Amino acid sequence: MPTIRQLAGLFLLTLPAAAQSPEKPPPWWGVQDDVTVSLHWNFDTGLPGAPDFAVVPAWYNPAVTAWSGLFSLTWMPTLAGHTGVIGLVGNGSSQSRSLSLTVDNDPHLNWIKIFWFQFDAYKTASGDLKRQIEQQLAKYGRAIVSETSRSLGGGWDRVTIQAQLVPQPDDEEIDWTFLESAFGTVAIDDLFVNSRCVKPGPDEDGDAMGKVEGAQVPLTVQVGNPNCQAVAVTEPTQTTTQPTYWIAARGLSASSPQLLYRMNAAGAVIAAPISLPTTSLQAPTGPTDLAVETEALPGGLLHQTVYALVDRRSSGGSVEILAFDADTGTAGPTLQLLGFPPIAPAQFGLAFDASGEIGNGTFWVSDPNPANPRAYEFSRSAATPGLLLDSRVIPSGCVGLGYDETLGNFYGFSSTPRGTPNGVVQVNGFEWSGYDFELTGVEFCGDLTIPNPSGPRGGIARGFEVYRPQQGPTSQLHMVTVVDVNGTQFLRELAGPFAFGHSQLGRCGMAGGPPFLGSTSFAVKLSGVPNSVLALVHLGFSNTSYLGLPLPADLSLAGLAESYLSVSPDVPSPLLTPAAPGTFVLPVAIPNSATLGYAEVFFQWLVLDSQVPGFIALTQAGKTVLYP
Numbered sequence: 001m002p003t004i005r006q007l008a009g010l011f012l013l014t015l016p017a018a019a020q021s022p023e024k025p026p027p028w029w030g031v032q033d034d035v036t037v038s039l040h041w042n043f044d045t046g047l048p049g050a051p052d053f054a055v056v057p058a059w060y061n062p063a064v065t066a067w068s069g070l071f072s073l074t075w076m077p078t079l080a081g082h083t084g085v086i087g088l089v090g091n092g093s094s095q096s097r098s099l100s101l102t103v104d105n106d107p108h109l110n111w112i113k114i115f116w117f118q119f120d121a122y123k124t125a126s127g128d129l130k131r132q133i134e135q136q137l138a139k140y141g142r143a144i145v146s147e148t149s150r151s152l153g154g155g156w157d158r159v160t161i162q163a164q165l166v167p168q169p170d171d172e173e174i175d176w177t178f179l180e181s182a183f184g185t186v187a188i189d190d191l192f193v194n195s196r197c198v199k200p201g202p203d204e205d206g207d208a209m210g211k212v213e214g215a216q217v218p219l220t221v222q223v224g225n226p227n228c229q230a231v232a233v234t235e236p237t238q239t240t241t242q243p244t245y246w247i248a249a250r251g252l253s254a255s256s257p258q259l260l261y262r263m264n265a266a267g268a269v270i271a272a273p274i275s276l277p278t279t280s281l282q283a284p285t286g287p288t289d290l291a292v293e294t295e296a297l298p299g300g301l302l303h304q305t306v307y308a309l310v311d312r313r314s315s316g317g318s319v320e321i322l323a324f325d326a327d328t329g330t331a332g333p334t335l336q337l338l339g340f341p342p343i344a345p346a347q348f349g350l351a352f353d354a355s356g357e358i359g360n361g362t363f364w365v366s367d368p369n370p371a372n373p374r375a376y377e378f379s380r381s382a383a384t385p386g387l388l389l390d391s392r393v394i395p396s397g398c399v400g401l402g403y404d405e406t407l408g409n410f411y412g413f414s415s416t417p418r419g420t421p422n423g424v425v426q427v428n429g430f431e432w433s434g435y436d437f438e439l440t441g442v443e444f445c446g447d448l449t450i451p452n453p454s455g456p457r458g459g460i461a462r463g464f465e466v467y468r469p470q471q472g473p474t475s476q477l478h479m480v481t482v483v484d485v486n487g488t489q490f491l492r493e494l495a496g497p498f499a500f501g502h503s504q505l506g507r508c509g510m511a512g513g514p515p516f517l518g519s520t521s522f523a524v525k526l527s528g529v530p531n532s533v534l535a536l537v538h539l540g541f542s543n544t545s546y547l548g549l550p551l552p553a554d555l556s557l558a559g560l561a562e563s564y565l566s567v568s569p570d571v572p573s574p575l576l577t578p579a580a581p582g583t584f585v586l587p588v589a590i591p592n593s594a595t596l597g598y599a600e601v602f603f604q605w606l607v608l609d610s611q612v613p614g615f616i617a618l619t620q621a622g623k624t625v626l627y628p
Helices: 004-013 219-223
Strands: 036-041 053-055 066-067 074-079 082-089 095-104 112-123 127-132 141-153 156-166 171-180 185-198 212-218 229-236 245-247 255-261 274-281 289-297 300-309 319-325 349-353 362-367 374-379 388-393 397-402 409-414 428-433 439-445 459-465 478-485 490-494 506-511 523-527 532-540 584-587 600-610 618-623
Touching: 074 185, 082 095, 082 112, 095 185, 112 127, 127 185, 156 185, 156 506, 171 185, 212 219, 219 229, 219 245, 219 255, 219 490, 229 478, 229 490, 245 289, 255 300, 274 300, 274 319, 289 397, 289 459, 289 506, 300 349, 349 409, 362 397, 397 478, 397 618, 459 523, 459 584, 506 600, 523 532, 523 600, 532 584
Parallel strands: 229 289, 229 459, 289 349, 349 397, 397 459, 506 618
Antiparallel strands: 036 053, 036 185, 066 095, 074 082, 082 185, 095 171, 112 156, 112 185, 127 171, 141 156, 212 490, 229 245, 245 255, 255 274, 289 300, 300 319, 349 362, 362 374, 374 388, 397 409, 409 428, 428 439, 439 506, 459 478, 478 490, 506 523, 523 584, 532 600, 600 618
16 A cells, blocks of 8 residues: 555645656655755656656756657557657667657856756667767766666566766756667657755765764763663854754653753763753653754855754653754754654654655654664645654664765664674664665764673664765765663764765675674675676775875776766775676675774776677776774
């Protein structure tokens, strides 16, 4: 049965026309803002012109979005179960037809375009269909291009292509080539196009995922409270020059107010604590997690709101989200989650998704219950405040939750014990996609160097947040953790994410859990390269230089346009064949040597690909520490 979220999305999409919803779309599909374009052509009534569905910014010029080559193709009212398609019908001779679509955009100097499109493709044995984002080196480079497809039956496949275009162009073009050598048919149907402009520099380089950054902050000592359990980070304001770290804690006694503390990165308290309207008698689990909403204001200014989740059901209330102005600390409206499911109180995680509910913004709450670990999405719209929209299965034990709005990934921080070659760990991190809520395979740990003689090394997970600085030249992902060690809580900041770099092809990931010393299950994975027939991966020990050459290095002068060397190619693997269509996997056995603990390692693939000029390309890279 469809969820309320799915039904609401389908209803909204049908308002301007009988538009369908794409499969596993970007989280920002259909969002009305100044940086997002969502278009759909269904081809139902003839050769396409204007899109059948469009949600676009004010700057969008429909005259720029235009087709080329349409009249060399044929519109067909039906084909193999599909209504309204365009394509090439064979006549017994060898034929080739080209089709292009230009999509209007608004250029942002040195920003990055996240570009996504999906369509259904049909071909018979004598035909072929080639597709690509047009190479326009004078305008942009194509980076992290990945393609997936799945069979729909009846000769149809659903093709999805994602990419980043660097820098953000003023327009982009999709090209198709229809090839038919006999009496078959090659066709496409239901084209969805989505683009979004994001701040410059997300994850072009940076420290390895899991690297400890900044000072180890003993929260219990710094604030004088042994009940700290959640964290959020806000930008510098008119009164501060550094980020503010918000710490949520239960009260010092059962009847005293629960608290929000504010400190700088070094752990110094910078303002008086904020008393919440709850006590531990009213909300025994306390403020279980925090989240931040960021709004852009005119003149490049930001306004941020900090949200705290409290569960007052045991005292006759509801699960509530409290709001506080990040500049002043002033309390805002409280959102009651009246649609909250009948689950037991726990340390629930909280994340805010600005794209949720078609741009209204939604809250996700994680339940760490190992018997039924789920994330629940709630509305905050005026029409349905607190309504349960959706729920998804997530890893167990996620007491902290974060959402990376830039790339659409969720992160969970789990206290569920995990066995490793060197003992149990209870500070385990997971990444899953906001497109389809499937785990990406990327996993990480908290700071395992925090001593804990009587328990698991690194302590036990309490709180978690991810953020990207909105002010400044770049927007590197940061992960902030709160862990408990025998009643003392520590704050640590970690680098992220795993995938990085702007080379042309594929998405670099991992499989088999984090790279623990002694692990025999960890593997490096490349996906989204259906035209690659061979690949090898380089293990490197630096992503800043190689033999005196600064990294990343543009290899276009070496004949590899749109390829960047992001990793020192220190140790190459053997040549590999695909483990599955479009996917390569290399298991990496990690020596169990203490001297390697927290060593930074980097990975980048080289592929032999039939669709790349010169047939050779470098891929997106990956970076991680080795965990002791």
